[in-house]
Amino acid sequence: xxxxxxxxxxxxxxxxxxxxxxxxxxxxxxxxxxxxxxxxxxxxxxxxxxxxxxxxxxxxxxxxxxxxxxxxxxxxxxxxxxxxxxxxxxxxxxxxxxxxxxxxxxxxxxxxxxxxxxxxxxxxxxxxxxxxxxxxxxxxxxxxxxxxxxxxxxxxxxxxxxxxxxxxxxx
Amino acid sequence: xxxxxxxxxxxxxxxxxxxxxxxxxxxxxxxxxxxxxxxxxxxxxxxxxxxxxxxxxxxxxxxxxxxxxxxxxxxxxxxxxxxxxxxxxxxxxxxxxxxxxxxxxxxxxxxxxxxxxxxxxxxxxxxxxxxxxxxxxxxxxxxxxxxxxxxxxxxxxxxxxxxxxxxxxxxxxxxxxxxxxxxxxxxxxxxxxxxxxxxxxxxxxxxxxxxxxxxxxxxxxxxxxxxxxxxxxxxxxxxxxxxxxxxxxxxxxxxxxxxxxxxxxxxxxxxxxxxxxxxxxxxxxxxxxxxxxxxxxxxxxxxxxxxxxxxxxxxxxxxxxxxxxxxxxxxxxxxxxxxxxxxxxxxxxxxxxxxxxxxx
Numbered sequence: 302x303x304x305x306x307x308x309x310x311x312x313x314x315x316x317x318x319x320x321x322x323x324x325x326x327x328x329x330x331x332x333x334x335x336x337x338x339x340x341x342x343x344x345x346x347x348x349x350x351x352x353x354x355x356x357x358x359x360x361x362x363x364x365x366x367x368x369x370x371x372x373x374x375x376x377x378x379x380x381x382x383x384x385x386x387x388x389x390x391x392x393x394x395x396x397x398x399x400x401x402x403x404x405x406x407x408x409x410x411x412x413x414x415x416x417x418x419x420x421x422x423x424x425x426x427x428x429x430x431x432x433x434x435x436x437x438x439x440x441x442x443x444x445x446x447x448x449x450x451x452x453x454x455x456x457x458x459x460x461x462x463x464x465x466x467x468x469x470x471x472x
Numbered sequence: 473x474x475x476x477x478x479x480x481x482x483x484x485x486x487x488x489x490x491x492x493x494x495x496x497x498x499x500x501x502x503x504x505x506x507x508x509x510x511x512x513x514x515x516x517x518x519x520x521x522x523x524x525x526x527x528x529x530x531x532x533x534x535x536x537x538x539x540x541x542x543x544x545x546x547x548x549x550x551x552x553x554x555x556x557x558x559x560x561x562x563x564x565x566x567x568x569x570x571x572x573x574x575x576x577x578x579x580x581x582x583x584x585x586x587x588x589x590x591x592x593x594x595x596x597x598x599x600x601x602x603x604x605x606x607x608x609x610x611x612x613x614x615x616x617x618x619x620x621x622x623x624x625x626x627x628x629x630x631x632x633x634x635x636x637x638x639x640x641x642x643x644x645x646x647x648x649x650x651x652x653x654x655x656x657x658x659x660x661x662x663x664x665x666x667x668x669x670x671x672x673x674x675x676x677x678x679x680x681x682x683x684x685x686x687x688x689x690x691x692x693x694x695x696x697x698x699x700x701x702x703x704x705x706x707x708x709x710x711x712x713x714x715x716x717x718x719x720x721x722x723x724x725x726x727x728x729x730x731x732x733x734x735x736x737x738x739x740x741x742x743x744x745x746x747x748x749x750x751x752x753x754x755x756x757x758x759x760x761x762x763x764x765x766x767x768x769x770x771x772x773x774x775x776x777x778x779x780x781x782x783x784x785x786x787x788x789x790x791x792x793x794x795x796x797x798x799x800x801x802x803x804x805x806x807x808x809x810x811x812x813x814x815x816x817x818x819x820x821x822x823x824x825x826x827x828x829x830x831x832x
Contacts, residue, residue, distance in 0.1 A: 328533060328534060328537060331609040331611060332537050332538040332541050333619070335545075340610075358487075359492075360487075360494075361487075362494075363494075364491070364494045367498065368501060372505065373526075375616075376522060376523050376526045377526060377530060377609075378611035378618065379523075379646070379656070379660075380613070380615050380618075381506060381511050381615070382505045382509040382511070383503065383505030383506030383509060384506060385615075390498055390502060391499075393495065397491070397492075397495070427614075430615045434662055436661050436681065437681065438614045438615060438661050438681055439681040439682045441683055442613070442614035442681075442682040442684075443614040445614075446613050
């Protein structure tokens, strides 16, 4: 077995499966269920792959996979087309740029980075919505969605752990 | 010849660079999508085939996912009603006794209202047909607040139809496909609804911002609103019918007037879609069709446009023996034949006063 570069990652495993899981989780949390008068939260599950894919390795397919995920969110949620695609790509680009600084840090520190990247995506969505609709979204509503999305870090950590060492060229 | 054996076979582009190029291309595509989006126009053609297809696919999937939650809710309701039957019965009896008084009062007011309407000759709007639907998916984020309902074009639903639940206005239909329709909630950032304050008739525009309580903008008048005022649709612009209940006015933490929506007081699993397009459908077209046209009066070729205006053909009746009344007296000018110099002003004494007091 050749050790030059190790085995390449199968895109279906590290891109396809998380994508499908995100779509399923989004549909699941869109169910109109009320428990004691309270609705389910609406986290942006696509933030998990946006963070993890950039941490695992730079990729040509990942941005397009994120774009497809974002377009699905926009169409399924009924928002402006392209809004979440662009916001997720902004977050992905940020992680890609700061990847060297983030790699190898402790779990709480990585959680803080994930929260920061989520905040960047939410601010991007806020600004794009302002430009698109010429109105200011509710800051409180943005904050709630940021909060429930930041709680998804364990899933991102699991995804990074699962595939970080799969391709030794990017260790 | 394989690529690796060609002159470009040894060319190695760093993956980071190609990944960056891919990222830029994807971002450009996303920007193009965002610029091309016309969601905020709420036009029928802005809701493209892709969205319609996703809605059609999402309806059964979301319906199946939401079903266990719905069944659980129904089961809990059943258990709750079983254990609290006695207390609920007592409460309902008290409420019924109170409602009986309100019923008598309502019947009295209805009778009075009918008499006033007949006296004033008011024509009220006919009832608007509606379609019931169940919500199978909803989005509650800051950038999109919509619901997916399981009734579509096959039930006569069209883009622009207002949507209510049992308490009040929920939103408007922004996309329709076969078997599903997308409802834009009043809280969505693209939602604009003309409303009025029930107490003062002051107009405003209800503007969503992604939060639970939409804002009241362009509120006019001196002291037009107070805490707790009831807000209803104004019907301005023909977007929604007038008088649909919306909510109660509250002052927000940011100092703006906002509305606590009545629709939020109950579950919006089930909604009613008013098949209202515009006010033209409220008129009875058969009544508007003129069955008897007014008689056509042709111009007398003997008269010139410069001559004094000739009245309608004189009745053939002979002049009455008694002097005619002022109202029935024909104008002196009309008795004269057309003269070539009519431009002279008529003497004031010959002017016949307009009949007064005659029914129009």
